[in-house]
Amino acid sequence: MSTILGGGRRFLLAVVCAVAVANIYAVQPVLDAAGSELGLTSGGLGWLVAVGQAGYLAGLVTLVPLGDVLDRRRLIAGHLVLTAVGSAVVAASTTAPLALAGLGVAGMFAVVVQTTVAYTAAVSPPHERGRNIGTVTSGVVVGILGARVIAGFLAEAAGWRSVYATLAAASVILAGLVLISLPSDESHERPRGGYRQVIGSMGRLVAADRMFRSRAVIAFFVFASFGTLWSGLALPLGAEPWRLTPAQIGLFAFAGLAGALGAARAGRWADRGYAGPVTGWALVVLIVSWAFTACTGQSLWLLGAGVILLDLAVQAVHVSSQHLITTARPRQAGSVIGAYMAFYSLGSALGAVTTAWTYATAGWPAACLLGAGYATAALAVCALSPRPHPAGAAPHRPPESSFTQR
Helix, strand or coil: CCCCCCHHHHHHHHHHHHHHHHHHHCCHHHHHHHHHHHCCCHHHCHHHHHHHHHHHHHHHHHCHHHHHCCCHHHHHHHHHHHHHHHHHHHHHCCCHHHHHHHHHHHHHHCCHHHHHHHHHHHHCCHHHHHHHHHHHHHHHHHHHHHHHHHHHHHHHHHCCHHHHHHHHHHHHHHHHHHHHHCCCCCCCCCCCCCHHHHHHHHHHHHHHCHHHHHHHHHHHHHHHHHHHHHHHCHHHHHCCCCCCCHHHHHCCHHHHCHHHHHHHHHHHHHHCCCHHHHHHHHHHHHHHHHHHHCCCCCCHHHHHHHHHHHHHHHHHHHHHHHHHHHHHCHHHHHHHHHHHHHHHHHHHHHHHHHHHHHHHHHCHHHHHHHHHHHHHHHHHHHHCCCCCCCCCCCCCCCCHHHHCCC
16 A cells, blocks of 8 residues: 555646646736736725635535545546636636636636545555645645746736636646546545435534544634735735736745645654644744735845745645544545635635735735734634644544444
8 A cells, every 4th residue: 555656646646736726826916917807896806716715615515525435536537627627718708707607617626636635645554644645735835836927927928818728728638647547546445324424424523523623723714814925915016116027926936835845844744743733833933924924015035035934834734734634534534624625715715805805905014914813813723722642643532433423
């Protein structure tokens, strides 16, 4: 089992995550261009981001749990194709409602990211689970941040629609590679009951598992903070005194790629039992990062430092949390990650909508204060949460098969 995910397969899974998540975040550096062409006001630009997050939320609840009852390899390929359909609709859209519909579809099936993480957790031996999740999750970081760089350059060279045409083509190609290169996970043990039972277990998980609930709420606030930065950063950078182009704004994603290193390292720390301490320190770093980001109007160097710190902190918390919740319930990896990521998606959507409104109302310093407030709320939840098991697993509980009967 330890050889199921060799380096080549881990790389492919990381690329799948990168391309899939880029379908949601690629709109951020081209908000002004897309919004102007589609007839949206500045106050309504946040909906171009939020609708993708809303679709993602729907997919987390309805699609990711399918991996607990079906072969995840086929799900990954199928969802990549449907993600491509949504992106193609965006690329061809002539009105705001059509573009929003395409973004919603692309966002819904972009939950292939979480099916991929669940697949990784399911086929990994316990002593490699954190490492493999960290490596695959680093693809998510590259996708979220790299999408801004590529989208900026594509938008300048061929218009903002070319961004989504490129993503659609890449998604179809990856679907074929997944079917050719990855083994099925049908042989791995799955929870009792069918799809309906798995969906019901998600609600019971939130209600009954305090460790899971605390990690989910931390994710909600962490990704509200993350969304505050990346949903709103193009607005002050495109205004005075900088007047940066979409391509120049996208270059700031290179600073955030440090988060990919944080994801990989956090996975190894989690394997050694340090998920709890890593979370606490990372949340402190997240709060501090906003002090640098608030100086955007005075120094782009300080902004770059803030971006590096924020992305390192967010990914360290995210990987540590995913390691804890999948180690606690490895047979329910799909539904556990789906429920957890629902909080992620809600937080990201909240960050996108509130940042656009806050910036339009009170400017970038107020938006930075908002982001720091979300991070502080996450730290407060962490301080009040139960300590993870020293080995990185959750405290002992009854067998998982009894959980779905509660």
